[in-house]
Amino acid sequence: MKTTFRRHLTLILCILLGATILLGVSFWALFTRYIVQTEQSSLHSTADSVAGLVQAYSAAYLNDWDFRTNLSVAASASENDILICDADGTVRICAADIQACEHQGRTIGKSSAERLFRNGSMSLDAAASALYGDERLAVAIPVRLEDGTPLCIILVSMPRAEMTRLTGRTLQIFILVALLVFIAAVIATPYLTRRETKPIRNMAAAAKQIARGDYSVKIPTGNQNEEIEEMAVAFNNMTVALQNSERVRQEFVANVSHELKTPMTTIAGYLDGMLDGTIPEEKHYYYMNLVSTEVRRLSRLVRNMLDVSRLRDQGIPQDQLADFDICEAAGQALLSFEQRINRKHLNVDVDMPELGVTVRALPDAVTQVLYNLMDNAVKFINEGGTLTVRVRPRAGSAVVTVGNTGPTIPAEELPLIFDRFHKTDKSRSTDRDGAGLGLYIVKTIVLAHGEDIFVTSRDGKTEFTFTMPLSK
Numbered sequence: 001m002k003t004t005f006r007r008h009l010t011l012i013l014c015i016l017l018g019a020t021i022l023l024g025v026s027f028w029a030l031f032t033r034y035i036v037q038t039e040q041s042s043l044h045s046t047a048d049s050v051a052g053l054v055q056a057y058s059a060a061y062l063n064d065w066d067f068r069t070n071l072s073v074a075a076s077a078s079e080n081d082i083l084i085c086d087a088d089g090t091v092r093i094c095a096a097d098i099q100a101c102e103h104q105g106r107t108i109g110k111s112s113a114e115r116l117f118r119n120g121s122m123s124l125d126a127a128a129s130a131l132y133g134d135e136r137l138a139v140a141i142p143v144r145l146e147d148g149t150p151l152c153i154i155l156v157s158m159p160r161a162e163m164t165r166l167t168g169r170t171l172q173i174f175i176l177v178a179l180l181v182f183i184a185a186v187i188a189t190p191y192l193t194r195r196e197t198k199p200i201r202n203m204a205a206a207a208k209q210i211a212r213g214d215y216s217v218k219i220p221t222g223n224q225n226e227e228i229e230e231m232a233v234a235f236n237n238m239t240v241a242l243q244n245s246e247r248v249r250q251e252f253v254a255n256v257s258h259e260l261k262t263p264m265t266t267i268a269g270y271l272d273g274m275l276d277g278t279i280p281e282e283k284h285y286y287y288m289n290l291v292s293t294e295v296r297r298l299s300r301l302v303r304n305m306l307d308v309s310r311l312r313d314q315g316i317p318q319d320q321l322a323d324f325d326i327c328e329a330a331g332q333a334l335l336s337f338e339q340r341i342n343r344k345h346l347n348v349d350v351d352m353p354e355l356g357v358t359v360r361a362l363p364d365a366v367t368q369v370l371y372n373l374m375d376n377a378v379k380f381i382n383e384g385g386t387l388t389v390r391v392r393p394r395a396g397s398a399v400v401t402v403g404n405t406g407p408t409i410p411a412e413e414l415p416l417i418f419d420r421f422h423k424t425d426k427s428r429s430t431d432r433d434g435a436g437l438g439l440y441i442v443k444t445i446v447l448a449h450g451e452d453i454f455v456t457s458r459d460g461k462t463e464f465t466f467t468m469p470l471s472k
Contacts, residue, residue, distance in 0.1 A: 012189050020178045028171060035163050036137065043139040044121065046078040047156040051143045054084070054152060058145065061152075062092060071095045080156050081132070087150035089113035091131070106131055108140070108155065117142045117150050128157040135160040199228045203235055215243040260301070263294040316362050316448045323471040324363050325356040326398050327391050333370040334389060337378050345384045352391040357398045358471040365445045366468060370402070372438040373464050377404035380462075388463070396470055397451065403463035409455070417455055418443040442466070 053070055054061050061067045061084075075082045075095035082095035089108040094101030108127040116122055121141040128138030138157035145151050199219065206217040217239060219232040270287045273279035279287055330352065341348060359366070377387055385405035392399045409417065418439050446453045446466045453466035 012193070013186065016182060016185050020182060024171075024174060024178060027174060028167070031170060032163075032167050035167060039137055039158060039163060040123070040139060042078070043080060043137065043156045043158065044141075046074065046080050046082070047121070047139050047141045047154045049078075050074055050082055050084075050154045050156070051141055054143050054154065059151065068093065078156075080158050083131070083155040083157075085113070085153040085155060087113065087117070087152065089153065092152070103131055108153070113153060116140055116153060117144075124155060124157075128155060132157070132159075137163065199232055203231070206235065206239075210239065210242065215239055215246055260298065263298050267291050267294050316365070320362055321360050322363055323358055323360050324366075326359045326361075326366065326400065326468060327352040327356040329363065329367050330370050330389055330391060330400065333367060333374055336371065337374055340378050341387065344378070344381065346378070346381060347384070347386040349386055349388045350390075352389070353393070357391055357393050359398045359468040360471040361449050361468050362445075365448075369442050369445050369466065370400070372442050373402040373466075376438055376464075377402055377462075380404065380406050382406040393470060397467040398470055399465060399467050401463050401465045403461060405461050408460055409457035409462055414455060414457065418453070439464075 050071065053067065053074070057064050057067045071082060071084070071093065072095050083091050083103060084093040084095075085091050085108060089110050089112060091101075091103045091106045091108075094103045096103075108124060108131070112124060112127055116124075121139065124138045124140045125136055127140075128136035136157045137160055138155060140153055140155045142153055143151045202219055206219055209217045219235045221229060221232050221236070270279070270291050274284050274287060331350075334348070334350070374387075374389070381387060381404040388401065388403035390399075390401040390403075442464075443453055446468075449468060451467040451469065453464065455462065455464050457463075
């Protein structure tokens with residue numbers, strides 16, 4: 001299986017090679033075309049100059065030695081081969097040898113001559129190649145007398161081998177430079193690619209550690225590549241979340257085990273005592289009541305866990321929402337604690353609007369929130385302390401506060417107060433009957449309504465405040 005590094009390297013080299021070949025072919029074609037056009041333009045200029053010279057001598061050019069000398073000079077100066085053909089296309093004068101040239105008497109073809117006089121100047125590469133016996137670039141122009149009578153044809157040509165040598169040298173330079181660039185790329189690409197893929201390899205190694213249960217692994221950040229940096233940060237955030245999830249899972253298992261173990265041990269002890277005769281028969285009824293209490297506690301714990309799980313998974317059905325007075329619900333919940341309030345000689349401070357506050361929520365769920373908060377407040381309030389219940393409408397929500405005087409919750413405990421099975425008293429001596437689910441259920445219900453809840457605890461006073469949506 002190819003690694004990302006090898007695939008990356010192969011892809012880059014293939015792209016670089018393909019781009020080099022494409023660039024070379026394109027450059028070769030463009031440069032060759034440019035050279036051909038440049039040489040054709042030079043041939044045209046030479047042909048026009050010779051045509052002007054022929055017109056100056058008119059019909060006497062064939063027998064005039066001054067003309068032949070000037071023609072030879074023009075050929076030498078332009079470094080082109082010049083032939084003068086008559087109107088039928090037969091070669092009459094060769095600038096390379098003005099006296100006797102092997103080209104004299106040969107012809108470019110009568111049809112080519114006629115087409116030339118009819119259309120004007122044109123390329124005669126094939127005809128020139130046939131005359132000289134090698135590949136040629138040639139331009140021919142017709143010359144007429146003043147009365148329009150065809151006089152002669154000027155054929156200027158040059159060997160294509162000269163252009164090939166020029167373009168060949170240029171191509172050699174291009175190939176050499178391209179080869180050096182390709183070699184440099186081959187040398188540099190592995191280094192660059194390994195540097196780019198190193199964070200990915202680190203992530204793969206870290207993922208293997210996480211798979212083995214090690215959530216403490218971290219990916220180095222500070223990468224210059226923005227995408228890799230974002231991935232590294234996201235990976236580290238994921239490991240932190242996994243650490244937190246694992247911690248919560250372990251705490252959950254430990255707490256559930258503890259909560260289930262205590263009543264089950266009590267039940268087993270009482271039953272074993274009655275079965276083996278350790279507990280006298282006349283006390284069976286008393287201990288059966290204790291067993292019944294522990295069974296109800298277990299049932300309540302399991303039911304609460306199921307209710308919370310269902311609420312988190314399914315949310316609150318919209319068709320079950322109803323409009324009701326949350327002040328009335330708070331008053332009824334408060335009445336259920338009358339005996340406990342009187343036993344502790346508590347002061348009750350109630351601050352609610354006389355006309356009430358109507359909210360749209362799940363009545364039973366909100367009642368459970370109020371009951372759990374008040375139960376928690378009465379449980380931890382100091383003897384003769386003050387229980388506070390406030391309700392106020394604000395910005396589209398009803399703000400409900402349940403507070404109590406008593407021990408201040410440590411600041412480090414406040415962020416954990418709504419966690420499952422969390423108890424501020426680690427020994428559970430203060431909250432012996434609680435399962436640590438009350439506040440977790442409260443938060444789950446409030447969040448399911450799309451609202452929020454928070455707690456403050458300072459100077460011997462603790463307050464839980466939550467919101468519920470007002471009825472529209």
